[in-house]
Amino acid sequence: MRSRLFAISNLSTKISLVFGGSILVVIVTMVAIWYYGFAPLSLKGARDQRISDIIATQSIQADARIRQLANDLRERRGNLQVLASTPAFGALLGAQPLDRASLQQALENAFAHLAWAYPDRYASLVLISADGRSLLTAPAATVPRPPANAHRLDKVLTPGASETVMLKREAATNVLLLILARQIRSPTGETLGTLVLRMPPGDLLAPLAQADEVLLGPSGRIDLIDGAGTQLAHQTPRNATRSSTPPPPSVKSRGIEGSFLEPRPDGSTDIATYRYLQVGADDGWTLVVRRDKDEAFEYIVDRRNRVLLLSLMVAALSIVLVRLFARQLTRPLRALIDTSERIAAGEASVRMPPSMTEHTEELARLARSFNHMAAQVDSRRQRLEIEVDQRTEELAREKATLQRYLDVAGAIMLVLSPAGRIQLINRIGCEIVGRSEADLVGGNWFELCLPPRLHADVQAAFGRLVSGGRNEVSRYENPILTANGQERAITWANTLLRDPDGRITGILASGLDVTDARAAEAAVRSAHDLLHTIIDTSPDWICAKDREQRYILVNQAMASALGQSPKDMIGQAAPDPGLATAQHRDDNSDGKVLTGKSIHLRTEHVRDKAGRERILDTYKRPLRDAHGQINGLLAYSRDTTAQHEMEAQLRLWAKVFECSSEGVMITDPQHRIIAVNRAFSEITGYADHEAIGQTPRLLSSGRHDAAFYDTLRATVTADDRWQGEIWNRRKNGEVYPQWLTINAVRDPTGTLTHFAGVFSDISDIKRSEARLAHLAHHDALTGLPNRMLLHDRLGHSIERARRHQHSLAVCFLDLDNFKHVNDSLGHHVGDELLKAIATELLRHIRREDTLSRIGGDEFVLLVDTIDTPASVEHIVNKLLGVLREPRNIAGHQLYLSGSVGISLFPQDGTDAGTLIQHADSAMYDAKQLGKNRFRFYTQSLTDGALKRLRIESALREAALHQQLTLAYQPQVDLETGALIGVEALLRWTHPEMGAIPPDVFIPIAEESGLIDEIGAWVLNTACQQLSDWDAQGWSPPRMAVNVSVRQLRQPDLPNQVQNALNRARLPAARLELEITESAIADHDGVAAIHRLAALGVPISVDDFGTGYSSLSYLKKLPIRTLKIDKSFVADLTTDTNDEAIVRSVIALAGDLGLDVIAEGVELEAHRRFLLEHGCAHGQGYLFDRPLSAEILRQRYRAAAKKPTK
Structure with missing residues (x-):
């Protein structure tokens, strides 16, 4: 029976009732769940509520316990306060001396009262x-006296403190004690001592033992922690479910109250509540009540599981109810679907069953409408079938007619649907494709007749053609695939087909089979490419021209030679006038060929891209068309330039062979001579007919043995070459040296064909070598052994002396003032003088000794064996005497002297280089002592030379490291003392050697050439200092700077002076240059003095009277001042000769109109003498030593006036 619910006829009412009922069931279920105690459906809300409840419970417990702990502690502190305030303690502690017995008794009485009032509470x-x-303890026998700092009671002794409380575990007994300490004060407030009450904390901590398992749960615990985080006590319920080990003290345990969620090391979380108890001025205890959060949530999880189970049950019941209702509701709809599918399958008479009208009103109406629609469709289908049959017959007739038209076409005719299916194809199409019309029509053209590789591209193009809708005819070419798998090339023309409404119904395609045509074209292209390949790979030049002589074909070889590409030359007029040489530029060979003649040009000259002339062997013939008419010409040329050059080279080599100055002999492999040149005959004396047919034994000298010739032949066989010196015999019997080169000649296959020998007569070279060997070891001028031979002989002598234990001597001789001979009489006179001296010296030495000239006017005598140094002195004195004898050279009577340095083996050196070096040092010392004498070497000479080298090396870096400075010595008016100028004096202070005197380092600077650089620095620094003084408001009238002879020889010295003045912005008159007398005698120095004077720079002569210059220079040179040397001024008052010299110099300067200034004025007597005899100016220690720039400015600023520029 159907229920009342399904008897309702209205579908919407039925749906409303079913879903409304389901919702009502869910609501009633949820209300029931709520009513029966499951109100906290939200898990998160339940957890939050649970945490709040636990925190509230723990807070109540913590507050109760902390209050009880505070009350108990307050009671004990009150007891101690009463005891500490007892007057007896204050009086006894304040008494002097201290009565320990009375104090002990008072302490015992006080502890007895405590023990009577509170049995077992206090320990001591x-x-x-x-x-x-610590003084006393009561009871006296309970504990020993603790040390002074026991229990850390120093806090209570701090000024301002009164008491302290601490829980301390005794280290010795491991007993936990509560310690209370309080100060004992006098009536005036003075601290007299401390009273300490020690007790077990058991009853004090009793509240901790009352852990309620119901309130705290199995995981709860209570901890008491001091201010340092140390656990003082703890308590857990009896049935605790986890370890009693406390967690690490939290940072919240230090004076903070509240409740927190705290993580534990094992990953769980505690709900912790903190309460703080202040037990001292700076200390307190913290009570912590905690419980495991997960254990607190266990009942919530159980409640959640029960709710989930009930919800699943309700959901399952709802699904079952909905499923039953859905099946009942959709049964008519399924019947409607089945009927529709049967009608679609062809059962046009099928209708909805009458039972469907008994359902709901909506479904009954739907069933009746569906049946009416099905009847209408069936009627219309019958009428349409009749019309389709009639139209099909018409289309068949039209298709047959169209097929006949298409079949007579000579190309493929094809009609495709928009989807690419074959609707119509003619006979030619079927034949080409190789399939029947039945196999093709209706099939997909792309899949049946196109190669697979083209499916995607052709279908895409077909789709674009259909979707584009344009009526133009599209033309293209692509292959088709026949039934036997071959591809045929088809040229297509496509157009769109449309119905009367303009809609695209298909595509008409016509295709022409061009496979054979394409094959023929490919064959032609292949033949054309082959011909072009042959032409382009040919090394010969090939070209074709039309009747206008324009290139229509040029191969690569010709284009490359002419520096163009074949493509660029096509169409150019030919021939190019730039290609032909002058003698062939007007050649009309092409014109002759165009008349029908064939021409062969054996030597056609053209120029290539590099401008080089090439010789071609050219053939030209006319080209004719199919009618036999000449339409161009073909030219074929072979480059024979190399061949012509080779022929010319062969002629040249033949000429060289014949005209060569070296003898040439060619033999066959059997060593028979087959050719010789003219030089061969001239050198050997054999004519060509006498040598040809012979072997080289004809020339053998007999000087070489068989082994020499065997080695020669073996070398030629192995290396195809031998070169070396050989002695042969001329026809006249003369033996002479040859330089011979033999080469083996082989053909391209490596077969030996000839031997070629080239030789030259080296007789002259041998003689020259002997001469050169002599010159290499002897002086070319004197014939004496040179330095190389001297070293060799000296080395041998040293070895003999070492073996035989005897001495030898090396004498280094240098001619004095030999340079004057060359400068005054010429080098030719000097050379003759050297030869004469060498000859004379050779006559006065022993045969076993060696006299050598090692350069210039320097000679070295090797005395091979000596007995004592005195024997060397005898030889040297004899040689010096020879040198002093007068000589008449080229009409000149010449007198010379020499200086000799002597070193001895083994005292002064054990090798040739050292002995010569030390003899040279001794010779230099002899010259320094006055020349015309000899000196033996001593170690001090080397030490002096080393010191000199060290100074020179340090001097090179002095300027870079700012070790050089300038000092300034005032020049004054001798009468008034007024400053008239300053002289810049160079000073050098080395960081290791200290202050080095100028007379030590300046000569070294001049000899080493450093004076040029240093002099330039002095010049620029002095000028700049004068300019700086000007800028500071004070300056001397002029600055004197010394200039050496070497500086005067510098061509650019005037430019240096001018540049220094320009940089300092000084007039030339402010700078005075001081020169020495030796500069006056130097030709280059005289010229430089004139150029400097032309600049306006005053010139003075320094140290006048100490040199050897001619007084005539004083009137010829632009000199303004003479400076009297300090050596004359120093002994002015004691030496009459110095007085006479000074008076003469002053008088000479006055007569010549020159100024005069005296150096070295150190005494008042010097000043008076100079003034009395007319010298107005001077400088010296009487006035001032050389000063630094700043000290000089400070000292003379007040007395001097700034000069006008």
């Missing part, structure tokens, strides 16, 4: 003095 009472030392 301790009295500590004000300085922290």
